[in-house]
Amino acid sequence: MPSIAQRVAGLFQVKANRALDRAEDPRETLDYSYQQQLELLQKVRRGLADVAAARKRVEQQADRLRQSAETLRDQAGQALAAGREDLAREALDRRTATGSRLTELREEHASLQAQEEKLALAAQRLQAKTDTFRTSKETIKARYTAAEAQGRVTEAVTGIGEEMGDVGLAVERARDRTEQLQARSAALDELMATGALEDATLPAGRDDLRAELDAVTAEGDVETELARMKTEIASSGGPAAVESGSAADRRNQDREGQGPEDRDATAARESRRPPDEEAT
Numbered sequence: 262m263p264s265i266a267q268r269v270a271g272l273f274q275v276k277a278n279r280a281l282d283r284a285e286d287p288r289e290t291l292d293y294s295y296q297q298q299l300e301l302l303q304k305v306r307r308g309l310a311d312v313a314a315a316r317k318r319v320e321q322q323a324d325r326l327r328q329s330a331e332t333l334r335d336q337a338g339q340a341l342a343a344g345r346e347d348l349a350r351e352a353l354d355r356r357t358a359t360g361s362r363l364t365e366l367r368e369e370h371a372s373l374q375a376q377e378e379k380l381a382l383a384a385q386r387l388q389a390k391t392d393t394f395r396t397s398k399e400t401i402k403a404r405y406t407a408a409e410a411q412g413r414v415t416e417a418v419t420g421i422g423e424e425m426g427d428v429g430l431a432v433e434r435a436r437d438r439t440e441q442l443q444a445r446s447a448a449l450d451e452l453m454a455t456g457a458l459e460d461a462t463l464p465a466g467r468d469d470l471r472a473e474l475d476a477v478t479a480e481g482d483v484e485t486e487l488a489r490m491k492t493e494i495a496s497s498g499g500p501a502a503v504e505s506g507s508a509a510d511r512r513n514q515d516r517e518g519q520g521p522e523d524r525d526a527t528a529a530r531e532s533r534r535p536p537d538e539e540a541t
Contacts, residue, residue, distance in 0.1 A: 287405055291398040298391045305387055309380040316373040323366040330359045 333356035340348035452458040 288402045291402060295391070295395055295398050298387070298394060302384065302387045302391055305380060305384045309377060309384055312373055312377045312380055316370060316377055319366050319370045319373060323363055323370065326359050326363045326366065330356050330363070333359065 333352045337349040337352035337356065340346070340352060449458065
């Protein structure tokens with residue numbers, strides 16, 4: 262049975278892996294891997310250049326030793342010709358040491374050459390692998406970008422995405438609020454129609470019953486005034502008096518439409534008109 266510390270460690274590992282999965286971008290990981298391969302290829306090439314330079318130095322040393330061996334052989338011959346066998350022996354001893362050093366340089370040269378060939382082959386393989394990885398990397402990145410864009414489009418269309426989900430919720434809240442306001446307005450109109458609520462714009466204390474009574478009172482006042490006018494007309498002589506009054510009104514209107522001289526002539530004619538004619 263795992264201990265508490267092991268369970269806590271496992272829990273933190275799971276949380277860390279999940280956080281890394283969310284934060285990791287595969288495209289950035291591929292680019293980093295490609296960069297690492299390029300740096301490794303650069304190191305191999307530098308190593309190949311160093312080995313080639315070492316091989317070249319060994320070859321130069323071997324050339325110098327070969328020249329020294331030939332010189333020592335000539336010197337040994339000259340010493341024998343001069344009767345100096347001791348010098349000839351010394352020159353030959355040095356030539357033998359030079360020969361031994363040449364043998365070592367040949368072995369070192371062979372080793373460096375083998376190492377150089379191995380590094381060159383490794384560099385070629387690594388170059389080919391890097392080129393292949395770069396092609397695969399770009400392909401995977403393009404597919405990942407396309408898949409990511411397709412996923413975002415699908416989320417936007419279906420409303421699963423956070424941004425579009427927020428927009429959908431905002432629209433739903435606005436629709437609910439509008440329906441609530443419309444229902445409240447309709448309910449208030451219904452209550453005012455049934456008399457449960459009063460119109461605040463009407464005078465205080467006024468209700469429908471009072472308005473109806475006022476309308477009835479106003480109608481009664483009109484009828485009373487009409488009856489009073491009829492009584493006055495009847496007491497003043499009937500319709501003839503009304504007609505006489507109308508004729509006098511027309512003459513007054515004609516006078517107002519005439520000039521000063523015409524009004525004087527009309528007044529003179531009326532003054533000469535018999536009283537009976539004026540009455541008719």
